[in-house]
Amino acid sequence: MSHKDVKEILCLGAGYVGGPTMAVIAEKCHDINVTVVDLNEDRIKAWNSDSLPVYEPGLDEMVKGRRGKNLHFKVASSELLASADMIFVSVNTPTKMYGQGAGRAADLRFWELAARDILKHAKSGTIIVEKSTVPVKTAEAISRILHSGTEGKQFSVLSNPEFLAEGTAIKDLLNPDRVLIGNEPGEEGKAAGEALANVYRRWVPTDRVLLTNVWSSELSKLVANAFLAQRVSSINSVSAICEATGADVSEISRAIGMDSRIGPKFLQAGVGFGGSCFKKDILNLSYICETFGLSEVAAYWRSVVDMNDYQMERFVKRIVEAQFNTVAGKKQALLGFAFKPDTNDTRETPALTVTRKLLEEKAKVVIHDPEALENAKWDLKDEQGDISYEPDVYKACEGAHSVIILTHWQEYRELDYERIFSAMEKPAFLFDGRLWLNPEKMHKIGFNYLGIGSSELMHI
Ligand SMILES: NC(=O)c1ccc[n+]([C@@H]2O[C@H](COP(=O)([O-])OP(=O)(O)OC[C@H]3O[C@@H](n4cnc5c(N)ncnc54)[C@H](O)[C@@H]3O)[C@@H](O)[C@H]2O)c1
Numbered sequence: 001m002s003h004k005d006v007k008e009i010l011c012l013g014a015g016y017v018g019g020p021t022m023a024v025i026a027e028k029c030h031d032i033n034v035t036v037v038d039l040n041e042d043r044i045k046a047w048n049s050d051s052l053p054v055y056e057p058g059l060d061e062m063v064k065g066r067r068g069k070n071l072h073f074k075v076a077s078s079e080l081l082a083s084a085d086m087i088f089v090s091v092n093t094p095t096k097m098y099g100q101g102a103g104r105a106a107d108l109r110f111w112e113l114a115a116r117d118i119l120k121h122a123k124s125g126t127i128i129v130e131k132s133t134v135p136v137k138t139a140e141a142i143s144r145i146l147h148s149g150t151e152g153k154q155f156s157v158l159s160n161p162e163f164l165a166e167g168t169a170i171k172d173l174l175n176p177d178r179v180l181i182g183n184e185p186g187e188e189g190k191a192a193g194e195a196l197a198n199v200y201r202r203w204v205p206t207d208r209v210l211l212t213n214v215w216s217s218e219l220s221k222l223v224a225n226a227f228l229a230q231r232v233s234s235i236n237s238v239s240a241i242c243e244a245t246g247a248d249v250s251e252i253s254r255a256i257g258m259d260s261r262i263g264p265k266f267l268q269a270g271v272g273f274g275g276s277c278f279k280k281d282i283l284n285l286s287y288i289c290e291t292f293g294l295s296e297v298a299a300y301w302r303s304v305v306d307m308n309d310y311q312m313e314r315f316v317k318r319i320v321e322a323q324f325n326t327v328a329g330k331k332q333a334l335l336g337f338a339f340k341p342d343t344n345d346t347r348e349t350p351a352l353t354v355t356r357k358l359l360e361e362k363a364k365v366v367i368h369d370p371e372a373l374e375n376a377k378w379d380l381k382d383e384q385g386d387i388s389y390e391p392d393v394y395k396a397c398e399g400a401h402s403v404i405i406l407t408h409w410q411e412y413r414e415l416d417y418e419r420i421f422s423a424m425e426k427p428a429f430l431f432d433g434r435l436w437l438n439p440e441k442m443h444k445i446g447f448n449y450l451g452i453g454s455s456e457l458m459h460i
Contacts, residue, residue, distance in 0.1 A: 007032060009087075011034070011035070020054065020169040023170075024174060029202055035074055057167075081117060085126065086196070088131045088160075089114050093110065094107050104286065108138065119148070119153065124151075124155070127158060127196065128142070129160045130161075131161070133280075137215060139214045158181055160179070160217070161221030167343045182212050183211060193211050221281070225282065226285050226301055231267060235252075235268070235269045236269055236308070238453065239311070242454060270350075270433060275348055276345065312350050315350075315354065319431050323402060329363075333366050333396045333397045334355065334368065335397075335412050338371060362385070367387070368390050373389050377389055394415075401424070403428075417437075427460050428447050440457070
C-alpha cells in the first residue's frame with residue numbers, strides 16, 4: 001500500500017479518547033471510512049444508541065451526523081483488523097495494581113493483547129498508531145511484538161499521544177494547539193508519519209503538526225500532564241498558606257497569572273485534580289525515573305501527587321472542624337461528582353475521596369451531579385454508610401447542614417441560593433471547593449462561607 005492513501009481507519013477502544021477522536025476524523029475526512037471497536041459490547045451498543053456513553057459538548061451532533069455514513073461502532077473482529085490501512089490503539093492503560101511496579105507503573109496488558117491481535121489478523125504494511133498514553137519505549141516493545149510473527153509481516157508503529165481535555169474534547173480536537181507524531185527512524189517510519197500527518201493536515205495547520213522521534217513523542221505526553229498537574233499542586237500548596245495567614249489565593253492567582261512568563265491558566269486553587277490521566281501519568285513518569293536510577297527526579301514528581309492527596313484531606317478536615325468537630329448524622333449535600341464540568345467522567349474524582357472521608361465520619365451524604373450520577377452510583381456501590389443520590393439539586397440541599405461544591409458546573413453558579421439557604425438546617429455552611437461562588441454574596445444570604453484558600457466568612 002502506498003502510505004499516501006489511507007482509506008480505512010480502525011480504532012481499538014471506544015472510550016473517552018477513541019470515540020471523540022474518531023468522530024472528528026470522520027467529520028473532517030468524509031472519504032475515509034472510520035470504524036471504532038471495543039471488546040465491551042455494551043459500550044458499542046451505547047455508541048449506536050441515542051444515549052452515547054461519553055458526554056462531551058458537541059459530540060452527540062457530530063456522531064449522529066456521521067454514524068452509518070463513514071463512522072461505525074462495532075464489536076472487535078478479525079475481519080475489521082484485516083481490512084484496516086491504519087489502526088489506532090486507544091485502549092486503557094491504567095496504573096498497574098499487581099506485581100512489579102504495582103501502584104505506579106502503567107498496566108500495558110490491554111495494549112499487548114491488542115498488539116497480538118493485530119499481528120495475527122492485520123495485513124502487512126498496516127500503520128499502527130499508539131494513541132493511548134504509555135511509558136517511554138512502549139512503541140519499541142510493541143514493535144518487537146508486531147514483528148515476532150512467522151509470516152514476516154511488517155508494520156510501522158507511530159506514537160500519536162492525545163492532548164484533548166475532557167469537557168472540551170471536540171473543541172480541542174477541531175483546533176488543537178499541536179498534533180504530535182513520533183515515527184521510527186528510516187524511510188518506512190517517515191512515510192508512515194507523513195501518512196498520519198496528512199490525515200491531520202486536512203484541518204490542522206501544517207505548522208501545528210509536529211513530527212519527532214518516537215521516544216520524544218511518548219515522553220512529551222507524560223511531561224505535559226506532569227507540568228499541568230504540577231501547576232495545580234503548586235497553587236493548592238499556596239491555598240494552604242493563604243488559609244493559615246488570611247491571604248486570598250484568588251488574588252494571588254490573578255496577580256501572578258498576569259506575569260506573561262507564568263500565564264493565567266491552571267492557576268485555580270481547588271479541592272484537587274482528578275481524572276484518569278494526571279495521577280496515573282505522573283506515577284508512571286516517577287516510576288520510569290526510578291527504573292533509570294533517578295530517585296531525586298522520581299521523588300520530585302511524586303510530590304505533585306502527594307500534595308493533591310494532602311489538599312483533599314485538608315478540605316475534609318476543614319469541613320468537619322467548622323461544623324463543631326462532628327458531621328455524624330448531619331446531611332452534607334455534595335454538588336458535583338464528575339472530576340470536572342461538562343463530562344460524566346468520575347475516574348479519580350476528588351468527590352470520591354471526599355465522600356469516603358465524610359462517610360468515615362458517619363455523615364449523611366447526598367450527591368447531586370447533572371451528568372455523572374450513574375457513574376457516582378457505580379463508583380460508590382460497595383461503600384457502607386448513609387448515602388443517597390438526588391437528581392433535583394434543591395431537594396439534595398433540603399435539610400442539609402452543609403452544601404459542598406466539588407465540581408464547577410455552570411448551573412451551580414445559577415442556582416437560587418436564597419431558596420437553598422432557607423430550606424437548610426441552621427447554621428448553614430457552604431464549602432466552596434472550586435472557588436465558584438461569590439463569597440460576599442453567599443455570606444450576605446446567611447451562609448457561613450468557607451472557600452479554599454481564603455479566610456472564612458462566618459456568622460457564628
Ligand atoms: N481520558 C482522557 O482525557 C485522555 C486524554 C489523553 C490520553 N488518554 C489516554 O488514552 C487512553 C484511553 O483512555 P480513555 O479515557 O479513552 O479510556 P477508556 O477506558 O474510556 O477506553 C478504553 C476502551 O478500550 C477498550 N479496550 C481494551 N482493550 C481493547 C482491545 N484489545 N480491543 C478493543 N477495545 C479494547 C476498553 O473496553 C475501553 O472501553 C489511555 O491510555 C489514556 O491514558 C486519555
